[in-house]
Amino acid sequence: MNKIYYLSTCDTCKKIMNQIHDLSQFELIDIKTNPLTENQVDEMYAYTKSFEKLFSKRAQLYKQLNLKEANLNEAGFKKYLLEHYTFLARPVIIFNNEIFVGNSPKNISAMLQKVNA
Incomplete structure (x- = not known):
């Protein structure tokens, strides 16, 4: 399922989602509510083969908890992804067995080409 x-x-998430022509083809999951x-994080991992790729190092909690100095391993990234929504690089879009993580212009452009085709 998409x-x-x-x-x-998140205004950035809203802006990106507004560019998708047919949101009804997706299950929308607001990670704050x-x-x-663990199953969801494991499903995303199956696509990326890395919890670190799902992790946002720009999150304020990342800085507050001084996690840069913690030298997190994959288990550590997974732990924090499950602990607090802010650690997920957003948005994460799964479409036709492909995953698009984060909001880089290149990533969003590639996603929109596939989703809006």
Whole structure:
């Protein structure tokens, strides 16, 4: 199933989702009101083969908890992804067995080409 993991209070997520012509083809998951489950994180990992690729190092909590100095391994990245929604690089869009993580212009452009085709 096609899914979008997003934050409803995030203007960037809203802007990206507004560019998708048919949102009805997606299960929309607001990660603030529906915290990530281990199964969901594991499903994303199956696509990326890396918890670190799902992890946002720009999150304020990352800086507050001084996680840069912690030298996190894959298990550590997974732990924090499950602990708090802010650590997920947003949005995460799963479409036709492909995953698009984060909001880089290149990533969003590639996603929109596939989703809006």
